Amino acid sequence: MTDIIIIGGGPAGLSTAIYAKRAGLSVMVFDKGAADCQLTKATEVENYLGFPSISGLELQEKFSQHAKAHNVQIVKKAVVSVEKNDWGFKVCTKKEVFESKYLVLAMGRSHKHLGIEGEDRLSGAGVSYCATCDGFFFKNKTVCVIGGGDSALTQAIYLSGLCEKVFLVHRRDTFRASNYLVERAKSINNIEFVLNASPTKIIGDTHVLGIELATQREGNIVLTCDGVFGAIGETPNIKFEIDGLNKNESGHIITDKYCRTNINGLYAVGDIREREVYQVITAVADGALAIEGILADQSINL
Numbered sequence: 001m002t003d004i005i006i007i008g009g010g011p012a013g014l015s016t017a018i019y020a021k022r023a024g025l026s027v028m029v030f031d032k033g034a035a036d037c038q039l040t041k042a043t044e045v046e047n048y049l050g051f052p053s054i055s056g057l058e059l060q061e062k063f064s065q066h067a068k069a070h071n072v073q074i075v076k077k078a079v080v081s082v083e084k085n086d087w088g089f090k091v092c093t094k095k096e097v098f099e100s101k102y103l104v105l106a107m108g109r110s111h112k113h114l115g116i117e118g119e120d121r122l123s124g125a126g127v128s129y130c131a132t133c134d135g136f137f138f139k140n141k142t143v144c145v146i147g148g149g150d151s152a153l154t155q156a157i158y159l160s161g162l163c164e165k166v167f168l169v170h171r172r173d174t175f176r177a178s179n180y181l182v183e184r185a186k187s188i189n190n191i192e193f194v195l196n197a198s199p200t201k202i203i204g205d206t207h208v209l210g211i212e213l214a215t216q217r218e219g220n221i222v223l224t225c226d227g228v229f230g231a232i233g234e235t236p237n238i239k240f241e242i243d244g245l246n247k248n249e250s251g252h253i254i255t256d257k258y259c260r261t262n263i264n265g266l267y268a269v270g271d272i273r274e275r276e277v278y279q280v281i282t283a284v285a286d287g288a289l290a291i292e293g294i295l296a297d298q299s300i301n302l
């Protein structure tokens, strides 16, 4: 039986695997492929320490090479179900079953898409879902943030410090976001609220030129802008049931400071868990925390 099985070979999973190996624990990583890793979708990463500018794909490749240098076994298969029993966990791919004492969930999350014309074509060419990641590329430009929750308001406020103008587009005139965020955004001069408006099309051939909105008052209108930030929510990638696992409203897993879930021996690292900041640097930091937690649990169980 392996000490630790990690589901997900993105930054969080691989960092956990490296810390595990260096602590003398046996580890297996299951990863269903780079196409489902958020980091590989980042055209350019400029905020990961040690790399002034690097594509997400290249950074992820460096993480994989680092893990392989520590003889981490990476199995290129999707996990389809897991089961907890008295001694640990059963982890199933389509055809095989593996067993471990500890299980670490590192499957990341996916941004909800707006589902409108131009969105996929212009993704990475003006369409983004992460202000902290891509805001800098829109310095002194005009952007449009779509959404009415905490994430949309937070992104609009963040972008107002970088951009000349920020449109906050929301389909209603009331917000799901916390009141203090709404009030804060309202007090910022270069944020303009466009309410009762739903995006219908992102305009531009090679890069974003504007966005078309269906409004209640004026019919269809076009806002000229250089970037569109979709902020209508994120879904953690949990495609199988884990009985009794504590999650928050948006489905992110609730953990303690060592990434422990409420289920004995089950950990969650990276973007799949509830946290304040969703970035590569915070995802990799979880590896150190989770292994510290597992080592502490082991010494209690000895």
Ligand SMILES: Cc1cc2nc3c(=O)[nH]c(=O)nc-3n(C[C@H](O)[C@H](O)[C@H](O)COP(=O)(O)OP(=O)(O)OC[C@H]3O[C@@H](n4cnc5c(N)ncnc54)[C@H](O)[C@@H]3O)c2cc1C
Residues within 6 Å of the ligand: 007, 008, 009, 010, 011, 012, 013, 030, 031, 032, 033, 034, 035, 036, 037, 038, 039, 040, 041, 042, 043, 044, 045, 046, 047, 048, 077, 078, 079, 080, 106, 107, 108, 109, 129, 130, 132, 133, 134, 237, 239, 269, 270, 271, 272, 278, 279, 280, 281, 283
């Ligand atoms: C377009 C874009 C740009 C970004 N830009 C930046 C940036 O500039 N700077 C920054 O710090 N952050 C950026 N981020 C955020 C960053 O990519 C994430 O915070 C980080 O990748 C989270 O790491 P993770 O390991 O938790 O998840 P992920 O990177 O998503 O990795 C999850 C892995 O789990 C695997 N997986 C999922 N389900 C299963 C399963 N059932 N079985 C096996 N494997 C599974 C997937 O294949 C994937 O490889 C960006 C994100 C996006 C989408």
